Amino acid sequence: MDTTSILLQITPIPFLSIVIWGLLILAAMYLARKPFHRSVGALGRLVRNAMRLAAASVVQAEKRLETRNREVLLKAGLDHAERHLEREFDRISQAVNRDLESYPKLQRNLQETLIKLEEDYRSSTEIPQSLPDWVKVIEAIAKIKPNGDHMVANMLEEIHQTLAEQHKTALDRHRKDVAQRHGILSRMLPVWRGMHKTLEGLEKSISSLNLRAKRIDQYMDEYQETRRQTDTAYRTLSSSSLTQFFISGLVLLVAIGGAVINFNLIALPMSEMVGGASYIGPYKTSDVAGLVIICLEICTGLFLMESLRVTRLFPIIGSMDDRMRKNFFWIALGLLTILAGVESALAFMRDRIAADMEALRQTLAGVSPGSMATSIIPTVGQMVMGFILPFILTFVAIPLESFVASSRTVLGVVAAWSLRTVAFFLRLAGNLGFYLGRFLANLYDLLIFPALWLEGVVVRAMSRNNAKETEREQPPSVEDGQGYAPAAEGGKEVAE
Amino acid sequence: MKGGHKKLFAWILAVLMIWPACFACSDSKSHTKGVYLLLDTSGTYKVELKKARALINYLLGTLQPGDTLAVGRIDTGSFSEKDIVAKVTFDDRPSVANNQKRAFMQKIDKFIKSSARSRYTDISGGLLQAIEYLNEVGPGSKYILIFSDLQEELAEGYVRDVPFQLSGFHVVALNVTKLRSDIRDPKNYMRRVEQWRQKTEKGGGTWRVINDLERLDAIFKD
Incomplete structure (x- = not known):
């Protein structure tokens, strides 16, 4: 016989047994109502307070993290801006050194050119000698018409010839002078052009310096903005950091693909060695x-x-001194070249092993190995790839640096967001716990509503009797209403 | 930030260096395979030997440097080193291993061409020889392949009631052909296969039958 059967047999009628048990349970629950309410209320408050406390602690941690993130981001931004400025100053210094270092020479050149031009100008100002004045006199004499005198005619003929000769000589000299003058002027033309070119170069240098100066101004503004730790700077840096994170992550993924290909090139021949x-x-x-070789190449x-x-x-x-750094660079480059050479040799070996394996496989399958393709293009391709890939992997350093730098910010943002979410859920859990307690108390009351209804009826009847007795004992007065107050309060208390 | 980078990279490098060493310390298990193939040369099964060539070629193509392959003959008294037709442990270097495979293939070809029919079939003796050989070599996983119809016929005076110590062995019966009596009564065939399964599993080994020689890749599926 099971427990249910025993419980149902306290009276001969099972229904009556159920009713009795129901009434007993109801009575027990009614009696346990106040302790239950207190316990559930205390539990609800406990949960809510604990959760609120935990949430407050999490929020505080989130704020601290946020502050730290901000500090780190601004510090990184400051470093970045400093680096930019440093580089721009470096460039401007190089430009100034390059362009203005030769300024005295340029000035000397210009002066020399100007002197030359002046000399040429002076030389060109010398006007060619005009024809002599006596020519006019002789010309007048030569125009005298011969009057038949033989002697006069001869004389005039002589004069005419002399005049013609003199004129020719003078004209030749004049032409020579003019040609000389033109020569001087045409020699001036390349000098003018050279000067124009020099001045153009100077103008270009100056405008380049101007541009750099403007860029420096811009970086300076950004630097100052970051130093002031303004919200704008923080937002800009944050967004830039996120962009950097995704872009560098993408590039790193591509690099990982390259490393995998590299690995496949050398894994098989390595088995020949180790x-x-x-x-x-x-x-x-x-x-x-x-894998170690690839890691070494990356390092x-x-x-x-x-x-x-x-x-x-x-x-x-x-921070090494320049000479040591330069030596370090050459050592690293040498090692990388050796590794690239080794990898190229391994790629060659891989091709040979793969060909041998294929030949064996074909023999095992009963196919003649002579039918295999013997092109050297794949071999050369693999060797070139084996040599180039280590150098390409060198550039991984750039996205890696960006990734590491930006991941600090991104991780910080994600951690802050997670803490905020945790705080929200803690608060939610606290409130849920509290209201669940209240709901349970109300549900409890709902279950024992017959007892509560009965209690209400009894209390109302008792308070009516009390009121009547009070009326009988005391004459009616204005303060009658006060007599009901305790009953009403009591009723409220019960209802609660 | 600079200090942070430095620390992070120090950690990465340390992990890169320590990681393989940790694995080396923690795992000393051998990854090589040891395969011993028993070829039935008895009268009824001799004609099937040509198929064994394809099987051996498959094994040669599949086994890697460091693995061991031996081919033993099942004849009247198979528990003998003389019945090992060819054996090889492939060199660590793939190129040398390839040459060893070529030489092995030639040996097997010669054997298949010149082998004589045996009057009796001592499978148990061959199995004992295989166990002894593979235990001596000590590969990571041990496979005994029985290329036979599993019909054991012992000559007079040969005692084979030795229990097999097959713990760690995978026994695979290949190309278990049906005899005339099996066609008449399949229960004979089933009884024969079941008998060998019980012997193997009693010895602590695993048992598998592969009759379709196109499905040889199932041999090494543990």
């Missing part, structure tokens, strides 16, 4: 060796970029 049967953990030693590439001051991942390299 053996194809040994394992490091669950991975083939040859695979690990190939060497990082050092190379670092020594060129393109990236600043290792400040110690950037």
Whole structure:
């Protein structure tokens, strides 16, 4: 016999047993009502307060993180702006050195050119000698008509000849002078052109300097904005950081693709060097060796970029003195070239091994190996790729630096957002706990509503009796209403 | 930020260096395979040997440097080193391993052309020889392939009631042909296969039958 049957057999009629049990449970629940309400209310308040406390703590942590993020971002922005300014100053210094270092020479050239031009000008101002005045006299004599005198005619003939000769000589000299003058003037033309070109170059240099100065002004503005830690600067830096994160992430993904191809090029031939049967953990030693070579190439590439001051991942390299840095660069470049050479040789070996394997496979399949294609293009292609890929991987340093720098900001933003979400859910859980407690209390009351209804009826009857007794004991007065007050309060208390 | 970068990269480098070493310390399991193929040369099964060539070629194409392959003959008394037709542990270097595979293939060709029919079929002896050989070589996973109809016929005086120690072994019966008696009563065939399954599993090994030689890739599916 199970418990239910026993419970139903307290009277011969099961329905009556159910009713009795129901009444007993109702009575028990009515008696336990106030402690239940208190317990549930306390539990609800406990949950709400605990959650609110936790949420407040999380919000505080989020604010601290936000402040820290802001500080880090502004510091990074400041560094960035400083770097930009430094580079621009470097460039302007180089431009000034390049263009204005030769300024004295340029000035001397210009002066020399001007002197030359002046001399030429002076030379060209000398007017050619005009024809002599006596020519007019002789010309007048020559125009005298011969009157038949033979002697006069001869004389005049002589004069005419002399005059013609003199005229020719004078004209030749005049032409020569004019030609000389023209020669001087035409010699001046290239000098003028040269001067024009020099002045144009000067103008270009000056306008380039102007442009750089404007850019420096712009960077200076940004720098000052960042230094003032304004909201605009923060927003700009934040958005720029997010863009950097996604772009560098994308480029890194492409680089990972390149590294995978590189790995596939050298993994098989590495088994020829380190053996194809040994394992490091669950991975083939040859695979690990190939991976290590690629990692070494990437590391060497990082050092190379670092020594060129393109990236600043290792400040110690950037802060080396120039000679040592230059040596470091050449060492890194040498190592990278050696690694690229090794990889190229491995790519060649891979091609040979793959061809041998294919030949064996064909033999095993009963196909003559002679039918295999023997083009050298794939071999050369693999070798070139094996040589170039390490150098291409060198450039990974640039997106890597951006990624590392921007991921700090992005992670900070994500962490702040997560904390905010956690705080929201904590508050929500607190409120849910509190109102769930109230709901449970109301549900409890709903379950025992017959007892509560009965209590209400009894209380109302009792308060009516009390009121009547009070009326009988005291004469009616203006303050009658006060007599009902405790009953009403009591009723309220019960209802609660 | 600069200090942060430095620390991060120090960590990455440390992980890169320590990571393989950790694996090397934690896992010393051998990854090589050891395969011992038993070829039935008894009268009824001799004609099937040509198919074995395709099987051996498949194994040569599949096995990697460091793996071991041996081919043993099932004849009247198979529990003998003399019954090992060819054996090789492939070199670590793929190019050398390829040459070894070519030489192995030639040996097998010669054997298939010149092998004589045996009067009896001592499968148990061959199995014991295979267990002994593979235990001696000690590969990471051990496979015994039985290319036979599984009909054992022992000559008079040969005792083969030795329990097999097959723990860690995968026994694969290949091309288990049906005999005339099996066609008449398939229960014979089923009983024969079941008997070998029980023997193998009792010894601690796993049992599998592959009759379709186009499905040889199932041999190494553990």
